[in-house]
Amino acid sequence: MNRPLADEIRPKSLDEVVGQKHLIGKDGVLRRLIEGGTSANMVFYGPSGTGKTTIANIVAERTQKTLYRLNATTASLQDVKDIIGDVGTLLAPGGVLLYLDEIQYFNKKQQQSLLEFMENGKLTLIASTTENPYFYVYGALLSRSTVFEFKPVPPAEARTAVERALAIEKDRSPLPLRWEEGVPLQVATACGGDVRKAINAVELLCQAARPVDGKLVLTMADAEQLSQRSAMRYDRDGDAHYDILSALQKSIRGSDPDAAVHYLGRLLEAGDLLSPCRRLLVIAAEDIGLAYPQAIVITKACVDAAVQLGLPEAQLPLAEAAILLATAPKSNSAHNAIIAARADLRKGKTGDIPRQLQNVHADTTGFDNKQHYKYPHDYPNHWVAQQYLPDAIKNARYYEYGPNKTEQAARAYWDKIRGEG
Template identity: 75%
Template sequence: MKRPLADEIRPKTLDEVVGQRHLLAPGAVLRRLIESGTDVNMVFYGPSGTGKTTIANIIAQQTHKTLHRLNATTASLQDIKDIIADVGTLLAPGGILLYLDEIQYFNKKQQQSLLEFMENGSLTLIASTTENPYFYVYGALLSRSTVFEFKPVAPAEVEPAVRRALNMERERLDLPVEWEDEVPRHIATACGGDVRKAINAVELLCQAAIPVDGKLRLTREDTLQVSQRSAMRYDRGGDAMYDLASALMKSLRGSDPDAALHYLARFLEAGDLITPCRRLLCSASEDIGMAYPQAVVIVKACVDAAMQLGLPEAQLPLAQAAVLLATAPKSNSTSAGIAAAWADVKAGRTGDVPRELQNVHADTAGQEREQGYLYPHNFTGHWVRQQYLPDALKDVVYYQYGDNKTEQAARTYWEKIKGQ
């Protein structure tokens, strides 16, 4: 049976690995650890197809250990016990290297079962995860491991691997293989930094190619169909989603409408309406706030329209909301104010509600007390000097007027009314 191309082309040495120069360049820490044969427990964190499994294989060869692979989505405690049983036997004369893929799917008890063997050195663990290990990996296991972050591979680094795969397919197939000039570059760009996806696209293209004049010709049109939608990593509820949500929010706050539209489009391409709608609504109050108070009303209308329309038409009101927020004047005075007030409440800095503000209807019948509340509408300008905060906080200022036109107009109005 013919081996999958991605497996056949898998690098055997560190110099053949595509990308991850920050980890594998001469002198980099991970490379030095591998070349020295040091037994270090590691956690490889990063998206799929970036070399985590390949490097684990190379480490196993370099350290002369018996490599065992488990996937946490299907493995059990018994699988771990079976592997540990090989320690000290002829089946594992140099020790055991356990490569545990998708460790985030192991529960705390399963992760804890590895600690004893990591401590006594009978097992070297390399765990991989596509999610942030500081959220998903048990703290005691993390403290015994070194985390290395793998990054999506740039198209310029993927393209040589694509060309190598094309040449390998040319050797493996019975008919000659030719391709249009744009094919390698497009595959490298469309794979979204996932080298495995790029290699699989090459193999699929060759399998689907129609013989013409005794040759297999790979066209740009076929490449577009094979690689469509693959350039974007998105896992609802995963790191990629939160990274996009953060990027959208920060682009709105940074007044960059082009970036805001870009990240919004990535959500739309993934079919996720809920996440960008939440970010847009939040930004309207957090980042624009009193500088343009009507923004939240307009954005809410745009969000409601988008949810009623559904995709693809939802793109229109959401794009309108994104551009509005990105180009609107900014103020975080309200978000800063509520944050300061809430911090005081959490710290216990509260105090009794002033008598003037208490609910008189709560007094016992026949024991009513004079309240002393001054009704502002009975006074000029609908305002009268009166204490509203508890005694312990009576001089606290939470809200600071922003430097935008709207808030400065309000400030001028109230300074005149209050005679300041």
């Protein structure tokens, strides 16, 4: 039985690794540490198929330590104890290098069990995770490790691995094998920065190829079909989910309707309907705000329609909302006002509610049984000067009119009424 192509093609040296030039390039700090025979504890953070396991293997070979592998999704505390039991024996005379994949699935007690042996140097830990380690890795363990972030592999670099895989398949193919010109780049681009996924796509392409005139031909049509949707990385509870939502909001805030529908499309392609509905409502209030007060009303109508319709039809009202918000005038004046007001409250800047604003039944007790409240509707233009904020912050200003037509019109109106114009 043949080994999986992705395992067969796994690099044996740093020069063969594609991607991660910021870490293992000529002047990369991780490269220098590895070539120096480091025994440092490390956390590799990044998406799947970006070289984390491969580089861990290279580290183990350099340090001449016995390599153990555990996957935290299936490993137990006893597995950790068994490995630690080999430290200092003939099974691991030079010490142990433990590669712990998906460390975020280890609980605090399991992670703590590693600390003593990391401290005395008998165990070197390389942990990998696809989630932010500062959220998922125990603080004491993290303080004894160095975090290296792995990034998705660019298509131009992933293509090198794809062409290497094609060459291997060509050598072991029982029939002459060739491929259409655009196939390597198509596979490298569609893999979404995941080299393992790209290599698996090559293997599937070769298995699915049909003989034509005694030859096997890998076509663009097959490459596109096998690699469709592969470029999407999405986990509803993971970093990619929040990255897409963040990109959606920042694109709308930046008034780019094309980017807005792109990121909306990513969420909908993953079958996520509720997250974009909620985020679009937030955007309407936070980023469009008082520059176009009707935006949140229209967005709410679009969201209600989307929820009632369900996918795929929900894409239509949500696209309308996203484009409307992206092309609408922007104001964060209301957002800034409430943030500033709450910041003062957290600092203790508060005070008694002014007498004239208290509930009317307060007038029935005490020495001063008059509320002294001026009812604005009894005055010209339904306005009269009186103090509303507590004495301690009576001069505070939280709201600043935004530089847009709607808010500037309101400002001009109130300046005139108050005699400030």
